[in-house]
Amino acid sequence: MATSKRKKQKSSEDAQRRGTRPFWSGTITFGLVSVPVDLYPGNRTNRAPFRMLGPEGEPLARRYYSQKSGRDLDQEEMVRGYEIDKEKYVIVTDEELERLAPEQSRDIDLRRFVDLESIPPLYFDRSYFLVPSEGSEKAYKLLAETMEKGGLAGIATFVMRGKEYLVAIFSENEILRAETLRFADELRSPKDIGLPEKKNLPAATVKKFENIIAKNSDRHLSLKDLKDEKTAQLLKLVEKKRKQHKDVVEVEELERDEGKVVDLMEVLKKSLARKRKTAA
Numbered sequence: 001m002a003t004s005k006r007k008k009q010k011s012s013e014d015a016q017r018r019g020t021r022p023f024w025s026g027t028i029t030f031g032l033v034s035v036p037v038d039l040y041p042g043n044r045t046n047r048a049p050f051r052m053l054g055p056e057g058e059p060l061a062r063r064y065y066s067q068k069s070g071r072d073l074d075q076e077e078m079v080r081g082y083e084i085d086k087e088k089y090v091i092v093t094d095e096e097l098e099r100l101a102p103e104q105s106r107d108i109d110l111r112r113f114v115d116l117e118s119i120p121p122l123y124f125d126r127s128y129f130l131v132p133s134e135g136s137e138k139a140y141k142l143l144a145e146t147m148e149k150g151g152l153a154g155i156a157t158f159v160m161r162g163k164e165y166l167v168a169i170f171s172e173n174e175i176l177r178a179e180t181l182r183f184a185d186e187l188r189s190p191k192d193i194g195l196p197e198k199k200n201l202p203a204a205t206v207k208k209f210e211n212i213i214a215k216n217s218d219r220h221l222s223l224k225d226l227k228d229e230k231t232a233q234l235l236k237l238v239e240k241k242r243k244q245h246k247d248v249v250e251v252e253e254l255e256r257d258e259g260k261v262v263d264l265m266e267v268l269k270k271s272l273a274r275k276r277k278t279a280a
Helices: 002-018 094-100 137-150 203-215 229-243 264-279
Strands: 024-030 033-041 080-085 088-092 107-115 124-132 152-160 163-172 175-181
Touching: 024 152, 033 137, 107 163, 124 137, 124 163, 137 152, 137 163, 137 175
Parallel strands: 024 107
Antiparallel strands: 024 033, 033 124, 080 088, 107 152, 124 175, 152 163, 163 175
């Protein structure tokens, strides 16, 4: 009983240390080997989250409506259609989609190992961390060390939220990473976007460009170059205006008389003026 309590406490402490919860848990399987792991996102968005507001400062919502009648539609009135030609669709029902859905599984099925360098970066889509579940630390470490020494990536499939993903698993500093892979038909070729054919250039022009590139080259990438300066400036502006109580609006319930037309823009202007006067 005490051992079980300690395990739960340790698991809780590990989750707090990571600062986030895994959104998928499963087992890496290949041959007779199985390594239980938790999946964590390897990236997060830092974009400024704008929200569209109405004249009263209220958040706006997107809705589905009929382009023919202009009427808002409820969920039960809508069906999915696959466009096979302009304005021509094939209806696909929820039941049909359920029959096509992959079988639910908690396994990351490692099919084969390849050289990591053999996977073109264009195929990488989204990054994740694979963290050992409780009791699988030794097997995890052995797999990570072996793959990293050999410069290998494991090609695997797994099912998450009703969809099957193809992933490349590799080790970096003895930590397993997973990158979901794009499928071949999702990538465009140079021919698809109309790039011109290769042309022979004068040797002097080539040498000039080589010298310019060499002059502005470093052996290592500085992480300072990867900062989103524009978002940082925007967040700084928002914080400044928040502290000054400038242009900060809250949703206020308006009293409306029957038959009386309310000028919402005028109400918003008065609300802002009132808040500025209070702040002053």
